[in-house]
Every structure is written in structure tokens, then in C-alpha cells.
Amino acid sequence: AQSVTQPDIHITVSEGASLELRCNYSYGATPYLFWYVQSPGQGLQLLLKYFSGDTLVQGIKGFEAEFKRSQSSFNLRKPSVHWSDAAEYFCAVGPSFKAAGNKLTFGGGTRVLVKP
Amino acid sequence: DSGVTQTPKHLITATGQRVTLRCSPRSGDLSVYWYQQSLDQGLQFLIQYYNGEERAKGNILERFSAQQFPDLHSELNLSSLELGDSALYFCASTPLRIDPSDTGELFFGEGSRLTVL
Numbered sequence: 001a002q003s004v005t006q007p008d009i010h011i012t013v014s015e016g017a018s019l020e021l022r023c024n025y026s027y028g029a030t031p032y033l034f035w036y037v038q039s040p041g042q043g044l045q046l047l048l049k050y051f052s053g054d055t056l057v058q059g060i061k062g063f064e065a066e067f068k069r070s071q072s073s074f075n076l077r078k079p080s081v082h083w084s085d086a087a088e089y090f091c092a093v094g095p096s097f098k099a100a101g102n103k104l105t106f107g108g109g110t111r112v113l114v115k116p
Numbered sequence: 117d118s119g120v121t122q123t124p125k126h127l128i129t130a131t132g133q134r135v136t137l138r139c140s141p142r143s144g145d146l147s148v149y150w151y152q153q154s155l156d157q158g159l160q161f162l163i164q165y166y167n168g169e170e171r172a173k174g175n176i177l178e179r180f181s182a183q184q185f186p187d188l189h190s191e192l193n194l195s196s197l198e199l200g201d202s203a204l205y206f207c208a209s210t211p212l213r214i215d216p217s218d219t220g221e222l223f224f225g226e227g228s229r230l231t232v233l
Contacts, residue, residue, distance in 0.1 A: 032220040043118065043206060043226040051220060090159065094220050103149065103172050104222055106159040 002027045004093050004107035012113040013081050021076040021110050023091030033074040034092040034104065035065055044090065050074065061085070086114040119143065120225035122207050128231045134195040137228045141188055141209030147171065148190040149210075149222060150182055154203040165190055197232045204229050 003026045013019050025031060032051045036044040048059025055067040065076045074091060088111045092104040119142035129135055141148050150162040152175075161174035165184035176182075179197075184190040194201060208222035 034221060036224075043120075044208075044224040045118070046221050046223075049221055103161055103164055103174075104220075105161070106151075108158045 002031070002093055002105045004091050004105055006089075006091055006107035006110050008110045009108070010111050010113065012115060014115045015083050016080050019076075019078045019081045019085070019112065021089050021091075021112070023074045023076065023107060025072055025074065025091070025093045027072075027093050029095070032094045033065075033067060034094070035059065035063070035074075035076050036090045036092060036106075037061075037087050038090065038109075039087045047076070047089075081112075081114055083114050083116065086112055088112070118223040118225065120207055120209050120223050122205075122225035122228050124228055125226065126229050126231075128233060129197060130233055131197055131199060133197050133232075134193065135197065135230065137192040137194070137205050137207075137230075139190045139192070139207030139209075139225060141190070141207070142223055145209035145211050145223070146188065147210050148184055148188070149208040150176075150190070150192050151206040151208065152203045153206060153227070154200075157203075159206075162192070194230070197230075199232050202230055202232045 005024045007022050034049045035047040038044050047063050048057050050057045050067045058064050063078050067074050088109045090109045091107040094104040121140040123138045147166045149164045152160045162176040163182050164172040168184050179195050182192045204227045206227045208224045210222050
């Protein structure tokens with residue numbers, strides 16, 4: 001069965017500092033990988049996705065993530081955090097073939113707090 | 117704006133009652149997913165519909181049911197509500213077509229927050 005682990009429940013970072021959120025997945029085949037962000041009172045917005053090709057993917061809001069197959073990881077990074085990045089971040093894994101229906105499995109989320 | 121519309125945004129009801137949550141997917145999306153987000157369980161997949169047919173079922177309680185109508189909107193029915201059903205219920209949609217433009221991401225609505233008192 002597929003699963004996603006986000007080891008850090010909370011992370012506090014100073015504004016302007018770098019941020020890295022960890023994500024490890026378990027999946028029996030080549031996965032599609034996603035990072036979503038949820039701001040307070042909002043739905044989930046896609047930050048970036050990996051489905052093939054270059055293992056370093058760029059997303060919106062200055063985020064990037066690197067897929068490392070050997071480590072079953074898809075960590076999210078941002079070089080310089082802004083106060084508006086305070087939110088909850090979810091890593092998700094899904095099937096790479098349409099017959100499986102695109103169902104995504106989400107990690108438990110990492111809540112990011114940004115200090116001024 | 118993802119293009120997925122959920123109503124109502126907030127709902128407060130009592131234990132034992134029944135509620136219906138509604139979802140309108142993005143234009144052209146054939147598949148609809150329901151997720152439940154609670155503090156203790158995180159984001160849990162409930163059920164998926166594709167073009168009116170149930171496609172996959174997750175951790176959905178027997179007290180809950182869903183359907184997708186011919187116009188592709190979907191409803192999630194929650195009955196005999198318990199305190200523990202208080203959560204944010206998300207609907208998401210995706211095209212689920214065999215073409216390169218569909219890379220598997222789900223588009224989420226803003227959710228319906230259910231409070232059971």
C-alpha cells in the first residue's frame with residue numbers, strides 16, 4: 001500500500017531563512033509526487049509536481065523539490081522564506097497510470113511558522 | 117480559484133442529524149474525489165467517482181454515502197452524525213483523461229467545515 005511520511009509536524013523558521021520540508025514515500029511503482037500548501041481557512045493549492053524527467057522541479061512561490069528515488073524522498077525547499085509562507089504543507093503520492101484513478105495519498109502535513 | 121465549488125462553506129448541526137455536502141467540479145473534469153480532514157486523522161480519502169460511477173472507496177463510514185450526477189456534480193451525504201464527524205470535507209476534481217495534459221494533480225475546493233454539537 002502506498003504511504004507518505006512527513007517527519008516534521010511543526011517547523012519554525014525566521015523570515016529570510018531557508019526552509020526544507022521532508023517527505024518520504026512508499027510506493028510499489030513509479031509514482032507521481034506532489035506538494036500542496038494549505039493556508040488558514042483555505043483549500044489545498046498545488047505548489048509543484050514531479051512525474052518524469054528532471055528530478056529537480058520548480059514550483060510556484062519560489063519553491064522547488066528534488067525527487068531522490070534511491071531514498072524514496074521528495075523534499076521541498078525554499079531559499080528565503082517570506083511571512084506569507086506560513087501555512088501547512090502536504091506531500092502526496094499518486095499512481096503514474098490513469099487506470100489507477102489518480103487517487104492521492106497524503107502525508108500528515110508540516111505546519112510552518114515564520115518568525116519576523 | 118481552483119474552479120471547484122463546494123457548498124456550504126460552514127455547517128453546524130447536532131448529533132444524530134443528516135447533512136448533504138455539494139461539490140461542482142471544474143468544467144470538463146470527469147472525476148470527483150472526497151477527502152476528510154480532521155485534526156487526529158489528517159487528510160483521508162473517502163471516495164472517488166468517475167463520470168457517474170463509483171471508482172474507488174477509501175476510509176468511508178457506512179453512515180456516509182456519495183453520488184455523482186449526470187451533470188458531474190457530486191454530493192456527500194453524512195447521516196447519524198457523531199461528534200467525531202466534525203471535520204473539513206474537501207472535494208477535488210481531475211480530468212482523468214489519457215492525454216499528456218493530465219499529470220495526475222487534483223484540484224481542490226475550499227472545503228465544507230462541518231461542526232457536530
